[in-house]
Amino acid sequence: MRKKLLVTYVILILMAVGIASFSFWSRGYSYINKQSENVYLMKAEILGDTFANTEIEEEKDYKNFVDDYSQKYKIRITLISNDGTVIADSSTNKQLENHKNREEVKGALLGKKVTVKRYSSTMRQMYIYSAVPAKTGGFTGVLRVSVPLSYLNGLNHNFYHSLVFSVVTCLFLAIIVAIYFTKLISKPIDDISRAANQISNGNYDIKIYTREKDQLGQLVHSFNIMTGNLKSSMKKLTRRNIELEAILSSMQSGVVAIDDSNSILFHNNSFSNIIELQESNLVSKSIYNVARNALIFEVIDLVREKHETVVREGSLSLKEDKIIRVTATRLVKETGRDLGVLIILENITQMKKLENMRRDFVSNVTHELKTPLTSIRGFIDTLKGGAIQDEVVAKRFLDIIDIEAERLHILIQDILLLSEIESKGDKETKDCDITHTISDVIELLQPKMTDKVYIIFDNNSNIRPFPCNPDRMKQLFINLLDNAIKYTEEGSVRIQCKEKQDKLFISISDTGIGIEEKYLDRIFERFYRVDKGRSRKMGGTGLGLSIVKHIVELYNGKINVYSTSGVGTTFEIWLPYGK
Structure with missing residues (x-):
């Protein structure tokens, strides 16, 4: 900008100075020449008057006159008679040719005052001649003064140098x-340009100061206002972007937006995690190269075809098979023009598992409740049908009804206990003497013992009290010891309890029928029974081990099971003291 402005100024100055110089030179040259002619003509007139008043006695006085005044005025003086004869010439003593035909002489002889420029054959150079009529005593003719044109050119040359010096100085x-x-x-x-560069680099604190009050001052003022507004807008935009990024980053669902050409506009980390990609930046990449899943492609096509929100569920086969829910909707500007498609991926694998577990749980609870209720209603109908009259039969039926009612009671109690552990956790915690709790449970289960089964308890009195709910811990031992006694026809049930690495270690092993290895992974599932007939016969609900596992996890512990069919089963529990 500055260079352009300076070049413009220089061009204008050069044009103005050039035009002025040309005009001044033209006029000055003409003026000098005209004034020179006037001066020499005036000198000729003065010399003519002087010559007329001069007394001429001899021929040599003519020569003396022209020589004297030639030296005085630094000019050449010539006296020419009416017939053109040169009487005297200050530049030479030789007799010159007849000058009657000279232009200036002709004019002067006619009584005119003449100034001309012509080549002098005598002096062999250009001269300027001024001639006037002259008369004295015995002479009538022309008095002519002349100077070399080189003299005038010298004046013009000096004028030219002065003009050039003045022009260069002014320029x-x-x-x-x-x-x-x-x-x-x-x-x-x-200043505005530098400020704009700094703004383009992200510095919105720049401000321009000026004292100008004209259009530039108004421009600077408007620029400062614009910078302030831009700074405010960028702060709002940055804050909104941070909030949006925080929202997207905190979402468990994968979010990705694509444009009309299927290039990714933005996405969150959950999207990369769901489709199991290590790249953190997928922007500008094609969705077809990133998420190679027919369900996602189908949903995108449906949204563009139907112009409405589409929801579909399906599988995503990667390193681990997942069940996903894909929700897609149009991205639309306020003007109604489509920008692309917004896609939300939800990993619903766990939710589907929970739904299946809930469905199985309801089915199992229904079945477990239905079996004793059907039995009870059957016996009641039999009693109503007349069997109640037979005292022996009636008593046996009532005993069976009592057993089934007890089964229902135990089942409901276990379900309520399991629900309570899952929902409420454990708020009633206090230091519990584990050895004392085990002793109480052994005493409680003593009536179920037979002569062929006995319990071995390796009592360790040095065990620190464990912070827990004593009722929960008692239920854990009841369920494990009850199972061990039920499934041990002959042999022993051994209980060990000790501290290991700041953890409470509990081991309960039996020499019972054992469990086949293929069933071990499922024994902690609700209502799962390895031998359903035997379990029901012994009054089991199928919830005992599930309750045990929930209690162990309640205290951040772990439970492992080892079993060999026909040899026995061992349960090992690790409970950390620091919860």
Whole structure:
């Protein structure tokens, strides 16, 4: 900008100075020539008057006159008679040719005052001649003065050098002034340009100061207002972007937006995690190269075809098979123009598992409740049908009804206990003497013992009290020991309890029928029984081990089971003291 402005100024100055110089030179040259002619003509007139008043007695006085005044005025003087004969010439003593035909002589002889420029054959150079009529005593003719044209050219040359010096000086001064004013005028523009560069680099705190009150001052003022507004807008936009990124980052669902050409506009980390990609930045990549899943492609096509939100569920086969829910909707501007498609991926694998577990649980509870209720209702109908009259049969049926009612009671109690552990956790915690709790449970289960089964308890009195709910811990031992006694026809049930690595270690092993290895992974599932007939016969609900596992997990512990069919089963529990 500054260079352009300076070049413009210089061009204008050069044009102005050039035009002025040409005009001044033309007029000055003409003026000098005209004035020179007038001066020499005036000198000729003065010399003519002087010559007329001079007394001429001899021929040599003519020569003396022209020589004296030639030296005085530094000009050439010639006296020419009416017939053209040169009487005297200050430049030579030789007799010159007849000058009657000279232009200036002709004019003077006619009584005119003449000035001409022509080549002098005598002096062999250009001369300017001024001639006037002259008369004295015995002479009538022409008095002519002349000077070499080189003299006038010398004046013109001096004038030319003076003019060039003046022009160069003025041009130099004008350029300096132009540079100064260019800087002065362009400074606000340069400030605006530098400020704009800093703004483009992200510095919105820049501000321009100027004393100008004209259009540039108004431009600077408007620029400062624009910078302030831009800073405010960028702060809002940055804050909104941070909030949006925080929202997207905190979402468990994968979010991705694509444009009309299927290029990714933005996405969150959950999207990369769900489709199991290591790349953190997928922007500008094609969705077809990133998420190679027919369900996602189908949903995208449906949204573009139907122009409405589409929800589909399906599988995603990667390292681990997943069940996903894909929700897609149009991205639309306020003007109604489509920008692309917004896709939300939800990993519903766990939710589907929970739904299946809930469905299985309801089915199992229904079945477990239905079996004793059907039995009870059957016996009641039999009693109503007349069997109640037979005291022996009636008593046996009532005993069976009592057993089934007890089964229902135990089942409901276990379900309620399991629900309570899952929902409420454990708020009633206190230091529990584990050895004392085990002793109480052994005593409680003593009536179920037979002569062929006995319990071995390796009592360790040095065990620290464990912080827990004593009722929960008692239920854990009841369920494990009850199972061990039920499924041990002959042999022993051994209980060990000790501290290991700041953990409470509990081991309960039996020499019972054992469990086949293929069933071990499922024994902690609700209502799962390895031998359903035997379990029901012994009054089991199928919830005992599930309750045990929930209690162990309640205290951040782990439970392992080892079993060999026909040899026995061992349960090992690790409970950390620091919960």
